[in-house]
Amino acid sequence: MGDRQISNIQPSNHGDTRGGGSSSTLISFENVSKTFPDGTHAVDSVSFKVEPGQFVTVVGPSGCGKSTLLRMGSGLLSASSGEVRRSEGNLGYVFQDATLLPWRTVQKNVELFCELRGFDRSERRKRAKDAIELVGLSGFNRHYPAALSGGMKMRVSLARSLTLDPPLFFFDEPFGALDEITREYLNLELLRIFAHAGFGAVFITHNLYEAVFLSTDVLVMSSRPGRILKSFSIPFPYPRDLDLRFDPAFAELTGEVSEVLRDE
Amino acid sequence: MSTARHTSSRLRSSTYRLGPPIVVFLVVLGIWYAISLSLDPDRQFLLPTPNEVIDVGFVNQDNLFQVLEGLLWTVAVSMTGLVIAIVLGMTSAIMMSQAKWVETSFYPYAVIIQTVPILAIVPLVGLWLGFGFTSRVVVCVIISIFPIITNTLFGLQSVPASFHDLFTLHRSSRLTRLVKLQFPNALPAIFAGFRISAGLSVIGAIVGEFFFRKGIPGLGRLLDLYRARLLTEQLFTALVFSSLLGILVFWGFGFLGRLVVGKWHETT
């Protein structure tokens, strides 16, 4: 149990607008590398940052160190070298599996983070109710996770983080295990919530279309040890809808991203 | 129309479930009569007919009350032992889950308690603590504590790492982690342990009495007594109540478990 401690992350330097980034930067990775004790070199000198309003997606082949990157960003794992700076404030984190506690109802699962942060009962209730509404699960409050579909579980997981109103959100392949139709639908839902809640995001996926569709920026990672091969700015304005996928410019961009991945 | 079909299908399914055991029961009863009646009259005490068992062991009030009193006493001993085993077992499992050194130091002894034959320990317990209530309870505790320790410990330690991450992210204390994460996670295993231990505790109460002959006789001593005096009918009565107690306790704790965790966990 000794290793269940969160490692200290440098708070980003408020007021200092030179070099490292503006005071509002939500998170910055500077030459961050990770080598596990068993010698696995997972992440190699990754640098990028996320400003408010940015939706940064990292795409890369399986096992290239994407989850490891987020774990370092959240402090669950410490970096072997380099520096992670994160602004004050809560962090939303949607894990690769929904990680809902099976003995809690939807309502109670969504209240969990508020509970851990010591909010009182009525505040918890209110925040959970709002978050459940925002992800479109009203009416399912009393269901247990076992009775939910994969897509619904992911919404609950999202709602759970939304209760803390975090300025920064991590998404670790949240829709990876879902079918294509549900995935498209939840992409739209996520953009709606992104517009509504106004957080900055680091999103991880294998799926190029998803990456380009959702993001303001796409970073392409190499296979292990993961490096950033190239970063793309996605120019399409929000709100976006599914028609965007039939736009020739969209096809061109996904083509370029795909080429970088393929050349790897 | 559809309700009618429903009722008839439910009727059919309950016939299907109850039918075969009833048939088996009747066949066994038939064989019992056949053997009993084919014995020499002077050896028939070895296996009296079922109606003799009912006449002597159940209809005769004095005999029945003797067994019922014994049953009550056995229930008192085994349930006291079980409660103590639950408290001690869960406490030690929680301590083992909190500090690795406690686990590595004490768990081997829990295993030893489990593996040493109970019949070898019982006389020693009697020697030290006398032959009354205390000793009987101690035997119940010894025989039933192991499943509680192992099941609780397993439940507390089998929390998925990703669940721990959630609590780590929010810098939760050990106590919060224990109360809100590990303990609920352990509940299904804990109740499975209760069920096993409850049955063992009843066995402990009965077995202990074969050695401890002071105080009010419980089922164990009655069984021994009836055997020694060749009171076969009453032996059967005591046997029936012993089994009923075992079944009731097993079923009762199964029910309790379903009540508590059944909403979110498939209990078998």
Ligand SMILES: Nc1ncnc2c1ncn2[C@@H]1O[C@H](COP(=O)(O)OP(=O)(O)OP(=O)(O)O)[C@@H](O)[C@H]1O
């Ligand atoms: N605790 C650990 N100890 C040793 N190696 C690890 C550890 N955690 C992850 N790895 C290794 O580091 C590499 C990167 O793992 P990571 O989970 O970050 O990949 P990923 O990009 O998220 O993959 P996926 O797309 O399949 O989720 C993998 O090869 C993995 O086996």
Ligand SMILES: [Mg+2]
């Ligand atoms: Mg991953």
